[in-house]
Amino acid sequence: MKRQHAPLIGGLALAAFFVAFPFIYTAGDYPFIMHVLITGFFYAILASSWSMLAGYGGQFSFGHMGFTAIGAYTAALFSHYLYISPVATNLCTEFAIGGKYLLILNPVGVTSSTLSQDCLTKAMEIWGGTVQVTPMPVLGGIILGAIMGGVFGLLIGVLVLPLRAAYLALFTLGFSEILRAVISGEIAVTRGQAGLELPKLFPNGITVFGRYFDKTDKLPPYFVMLGLLALSLLSLTWLARSKFGLFVRALREDQDAAAALGVNTTRYKVLIFVITSMIAATAGAVMAYYVGIVTPNNLIILQMSLVVAMAVIGGVENIYAAAIGAIMIEFLLEFLRNSFQIGPFEVNMVTWRLVVFGIVLMLTLRFSRNGIISPIIDYFLRGHVARETVAKREAASNKSDEVSS
Amino acid sequence: MQVEYSHIFWSVLGWMIFWGVIGSIWTRRVYLRRDLDTSGAGFVGAMVGASFGPVGLIPLWAKTPTVSRHLQIWPTLASVGLIAAAFAVADPSNNCVSNGAFVASQISNGIIMGIIYGFMALGLTLIFSILGVVSFAHGEFYMIGGMVAYYVTTVWFPGISPLVGILAACGVAFIIGAAFERMFLTPMYSGKIERPSEYGILVTFGLAFTMQYFVQAVVGANPVKAQRYWDFPRLRIPSADSPWLLKTSRGNMQLFDTISISNPRFTAAVAAILVLLLLLYFLRKTWTGKALRAVSLDRDAAAIAGINPNRMNMLAFALGGTIAALAGSLLVQAFSWLPQVGGIPTLRSFVIVVLGGLGSLPGAFFGGIIVGLVEAAGTGCVPDPQRAASYIPAYGMIVLTLTLLLRPTGLFGRRFSGGAQGSFK
Numbered sequence: 013m014k015r016q017h018a019p020l021i022g023g024l025a026l027a028a029f030f031v032a033f034p035f036i037y038t039a040g041d042y043p044f045i046m047h048v049l050i051t052g053f054f055y056a057i058l059a060s061s062w063s064m065l066a067g068y069g070g071q072f073s074f075g076h077m078g079f080t081a082i083g084a085y086t087a088a089l090f091s092h093y094l095y096i097s098p099v100a101t102n103l104c105t106e107f108a109i110g111g112k113y114l115l116i117l118n119p120v121g122v123t124s125s126t127l128s129q130d131c132l133t134k135a136m137e138i139w140g141g142t143v144q145v146t147p148m149p150v151l152g153g154i155i156l157g158a159i160m161g162g163v164f165g166l167l168i169g170v171l172v173l174p175l176r177a178a179y180l181a182l183f184t185l186g187f188s189e190i191l192r193a194v195i196s197g198e199i200a201v202t203r204g205q206a207g208l209e210l211p212k213l214f215p216n217g218i219t220v221f222g223r224y225f226d227k228t229d230k231l232p233p234y235f236v237m238l239g240l241l242a243l244s245l246l247s248l249t250w251l252a253r254s255k256f257g258l259f260v261r262a263l264r265e266d267q268d269a270a271a272a273l274g275v276n277t278t279r280y281k282v283l284i285f286v287i288t289s290m291i292a293a294t295a296g297a298v299m300a301y302y303v304g305i306v307t308p309n310n311l312i313i314l315q316m317s318l319v320v321a322m323a324v325i326g327g328v329e330n331i332y333a334a335a336i337g338a339i340m341i342e343f344l345l346e347f348l349r350n351s352f353q354i355g356p357f358e359v360n361m362v363t364w365r366l367v368v369f370g371i372v373l374m375l376t377l378r379f380s381r382n383g384i385i386s387p388i389i390d391y392f393l394r395g396h397v398a399r400e401t402v403a404k405r406e407a408a409s410n411k412s413d414e415v416s417s
Numbered sequence: 418m419q420v421e422y423s424h425i426f427w428s429v430l431g432w433m434i435f436w437g438v439i440g441s442i443w444t445r446r447v448y449l450r451r452d453l454d455t456s457g458a459g460f461v462g463a464m465v466g467a468s469f470g471p472v473g474l475i476p477l478w479a480k481t482p483t484v485s486r487h488l489q490i491w492p493t494l495a496s497v498g499l500i501a502a503a504f505a506v507a508d509p510s511n512n513c514v515s516n517g518a519f520v521a522s523q524i525s526n527g528i529i530m531g532i533i534y535g536f537m538a539l540g541l542t543l544i545f546s547i548l549g550v551v552s553f554a555h556g557e558f559y560m561i562g563g564m565v566a567y568y569v570t571t572v573w574f575p576g577i578s579p580l581v582g583i584l585a586a587c588g589v590a591f592i593i594g595a596a597f598e599r600m601f602l603t604p605m606y607s608g609k610i611e612r613p614s615e616y617g618i619l620v621t622f623g624l625a626f627t628m629q630y631f632v633q634a635v636v637g638a639n640p641v642k643a644q645r646y647w648d649f650p651r652l653r654i655p656s657a658d659s660p661w662l663l664k665t666s667r668g669n670m671q672l673f674d675t676i677s678i679s680n681p682r683f684t685a686a687v688a689a690i691l692v693l694l695l696l697l698y699f700l701r702k703t704w705t706g707k708a709l710r711a712v713s714l715d716r717d718a719a720a721i722a723g724i725n726p727n728r729m730n731m732l733a734f735a736l737g738g739t740i741a742a743l744a745g746s747l748l749v750q751a752f753s754w755l756p757q758v759g760g761i762p763t764l765r766s767f768v769i770v771v772l773g774g775l776g777s778l779p780g781a782f783f784g785g786i787i788v789g790l791v792e793a794a795g796t797g798c799v800p801d802p803q804r805a806a807s808y809i810p811a812y813g814m815i816v817l818t819l820t821l822l823l824r825p826t827g828l829f830g831r832r833f834s835g836g837a838q839g840s841f842k
Binding site: 177186189204317364366367373377 | 551600601604610611612614615616617618619620622623624626627628630631633634760764767768771775803804807808809810811814815817818821822825
């Protein structure tokens, strides 16, 4: 076994471990561990796509959670306001499509009074349980969320074209804040801080290989999220290795030089925004269906700080390192919650863990700019290259010594 | 609450955006085609388009006058006036339209808060113009300043002079700023880091995160509020019976019977102006101040003249943090304080600094007043107070977005020799 194969083998072993894990692990906290892993995969998708955008593309956007929220809210609004009914309600806005009716519910916001119910509830009361309406398919919500993420990515990508560094970070942070304000402000439609409820990822349960899984079972969403992580890592790898990745890295290093060498800088700068925001939006939509509720709290700066810190601690220029860093940090954060006492002082780890985390982030940036995990991968990948180079140089210097003597 | 004729407002806004976009794109092209200076042409086009529509754009394209200050200011004011007029027509019963006293007190409040905002943004712009770093931890210094002032004046030594609390806040912020700069920002100057501006963003972001949760871990997440630092003397001018010009109670001041200013805000604004004057004196007259400005103009030349740029970096970062902490320690008597209060001021200071032009001191001050007025208008005029409150962080961000799209150099932008982010294009 050559040393440069170690990361590949390690990666495959890790993937195999994650596939096998839910079948091996049987301890009592199984649902909790599974939840932590699913959240870890979610952050891994975000961290790796952010590292593609920031590490490869050099565009330090702070709007990544904004795209996640766009995916999540698109899916939530889609599932919350659209229904298909076999009978006309004559109350809602409705369109007849081939004998069925597409209902668009009227927004009523957060209300407990029976006076302002939404039109479907009223219609159901009139029908008295005789009519079954079908909600929208979950997959449709996810796809729509991804498309909306792409559309907004295109918009933001075009708007930030002339901006660099601090200006870009500020603009994207501003985008995220405006989005949060709109979502918390438009209570009639988004229900503000109360959050929008969604159906579960598999609302009717699912049967795989003859085994039935309930809608609250953790196993199907686990594999959906793992699959999405694998898919996004594969597509990001493919992108990074193709001409696209080369162009994007050239843009990062020197935009003018890249343009002079014939790289369509505008197209690639926008494209990398669109792709990474689509990935973030898809992850956001899937996570929203898994959790079952979306609130504007997804958009607070803490969430974005977590993604940034995960990517930076893992290694911002390596999507795999960022993903592993994200899963690792999510685990550490969940398991450092236990408070303990030192003498008379009670140390509330729920907050102190974030302090430690911030210090680790700063120290990583200061002393190991490529993160903690990425140098390990590089050690295995490039170690032999360095040794060969050293050997060649030694040989060359020996030869020149001989010539000179 | 539903606005009566909201469609009027939105259609006017849509019309303005439509012609503004057309104006901004086409005017640039027209100027380019005629081989004229295009800097500012897009901005003028957008504003003329937004305010006068095609009626203004066609003469502009026909004559293509040189972009003067008048051509920039008047259409901008006309656009703002048009939006205000559309709002007044669309919602005639709104407090902002029908109640003159309310408008007057909103404007005075906006200006007072704007002075404090501008003062705080001054710290950020000082850091930027000398280090070339946009400090994402600026609001955390503000938060720390408020916390220290609260603990000194209210918890640890109740009854002590508030001046001690303010000085303690400044001292703590100065030490944190200087130590952080020495520990984390020094590798930026020696060229060891490939992309220093991104490093600066991330590392100050880490500092903000650490500081916020450190304070939360130490003091908890309950809101605190300091005592009023002093009381107004009881005054009635011109006389006790007819309080027409000025009337004060202990915590409030009333001007002309309509405008009411609370003591903490008044104190903070007056103190901000005094410190601003001191700061200007320091920057213009003392050797250290001159050295700071010299480094912001030209690092290498300053070094040749015998100024140690590294020491100036430390001083600038610490001083910037101190200014934010001072603003915090003055405002802790006006607002309730939480470890999370730093977030919005950070963003607001960015907005002000970008609006005023990164690195421009007068720009920061005027930008602060504009942002203060926009926020006052936003919170006072948007129907439905709950919605208005949720949008508070967004008002500044809308200003930022418009600035970056229309006029990325800001009001008083200038070029920088020092600093990695001097060029944005």
